[in-house]
Amino acid sequence: MKIAMVGQFPPHIGGVGVHIHTLSKELVKQGHEVYVITYPHKDIEDIDGIHVIGTKGLNIPGVRGLMFKKNAKKALKNLLETEDIDIIHGHYLFPAGAAAAEVGKEYGIKTYVTAHGSDMFEVYKKQPIMRSTIKNVLKKADVVLAVSNALRHEIIATGVSGISHKTRLSWNSVDIDKFSSNANDSFKKEFGLTDKPIVLFVGNLIKRKNVESLLEARKIANSDYYLVIVGDGPLFKNLKKKVEEENIRDVIFTGSRNDVENIIPSCDVLVLPSFSESFGLVLIEALACGKPVIGSNVGGIIEIINDDVGLLVDPNKISSIASAIDDVVNDENFRNALALNARNRAIDFSKVDIPYDEVK
Numbered sequence: 001m002k003i004a005m006v007g008q009f010p011p012h013i014g015g016v017g018v019h020i021h022t023l024s025k026e027l028v029k030q031g032h033e034v035y036v037i038t039y040p041h042k043d044i045e046d047i048d049g050i051h052v053i054g055t056k057g058l059n060i061p062g063v064r065g066l067m068f069k070k071n072a073k074k075a076l077k078n079l080l081e082t083e084d085i086d087i088i089h090g091h092y093l094f095p096a097g098a099a100a101a102e103v104g105k106e107y108g109i110k111t112y113v114t115a116h117g118s119d120m121f122e123v124y125k126k127q128p129i130m131r132s133t134i135k136n137v138l139k140k141a142d143v144v145l146a147v148s149n150a151l152r153h154e155i156i157a158t159g160v161s162g163i164s165h166k167t168r169l170s171w172n173s174v175d176i177d178k179f180s181s182n183a184n185d186s187f188k189k190e191f192g193l194t195d196k197p198i199v200l201f202v203g204n205l206i207k208r209k210n211v212e213s214l215l216e217a218r219k220i221a222n223s224d225y226y227l228v229i230v231g232d233g234p235l236f237k238n239l240k241k242k243v244e245e246e247n248i249r250d251v252i253f254t255g256s257r258n259d260v261e262n263i264i265p266s267c268d269v270l271v272l273p274s275f276s277e278s279f280g281l282v283l284i285e286a287l288a289c290g291k292p293v294i295g296s297n298v299g300g301i302i303e304i305i306n307d308d309v310g311l312l313v314d315p316n317k318i319s320s321i322a323s324a325i326d327d328v329v330n331d332e333n334f335r336n337a338l339a340l341n342a343r344n345r346a347i348d349f350s351k352v353d354i355p356y357d358e359v360k
Helices: 015-029 064-082 093-107 118-126 128-140 149-156 186-191 211-219 236-245 260-266 281-288 299-303 318-330 332-347
Strands: 002-006 033-038 051-054 087-091 110-115 143-146 167-169 198-202 226-230 251-255 269-272 293-296 310-313
Touching: 002 015, 002 064, 002 093, 015 033, 015 087, 015 281, 033 064, 064 093, 087 093, 093 110, 093 118, 093 128, 110 128, 110 149, 118 128, 118 149, 143 149, 149 167, 149 299, 186 260, 198 260, 198 281, 211 226, 211 236, 211 318, 226 260, 236 251, 260 281, 269 281, 269 318, 281 293, 281 332, 293 299, 293 318, 310 318, 318 332
Parallel strands: 002 033, 002 087, 033 051, 087 110, 110 143, 143 167, 198 226, 198 269, 226 251, 269 293, 293 310
Antiparallel strands: none
């Protein structure tokens, strides 16, 4: 079969891109043909047998989404002129899901859309002007996929006619060959991190990820560790400024990286203190690397972290985050016990399930 995906894709960095890439590789492995229409980037190229189509436009916040919806629809229609596409799949409800659902409806092609989290928890809930647009996407799509049960319940709560019958759970998955405990010292040597445990955060530096609370937790810590923050985003400069002005010790900002599979094995614990999170892909990546994890007691995180592999915290309480980090950093036996169970927990998320009715 021929499947057209719409959404973020490498070389763009992010969880949605990882999800699409993982699913697309499995489809290609099974003999299907996959086309991905993604955001503009100068380094767009076909990878892993996947046809990658970059759109035109500007990567400017506030404008990028609207431009991508328009340009993705155009690219999708152009693709349909040359290829007999069987399935259209939009990832993230707006703009990619909107582009996919509208073209699918117009051409009578079975359309799936995947909600990845912030499209519902942030855009839908906190931007009333977008609610009718997102409801329209949910209405037009033939099947709606959610990456966690928490997100599925959020989608059903919109009250869109028939939504409960066409909304399904479709877990994120992790490549346990790519993410493993096979570490080398290159990352530690790069930043001189040789004499203390490493507490790691990986993600976008946006308010929802709650990185500021990690900095506050470092200030009151009863343990000694390096706090390594991997990622970029609108809060990057403000967070670095906070560290400098408040003289917060042993905090390292690496910026955006495309080699997290080589960084995670160097850490002692990974922390995701988000205020909201549909799933938390980086958590299962860390588990696959045999690492304990700490995450907020919210959303899809509670569907990943159990007592065998990590700790849950209250993202609104600095003391809760600080105490959990102290517990893992200060107690080597506890840390090792969690680590022993981590890989097995990751295996629960290692199978790539093909979500299409047409592909058996």
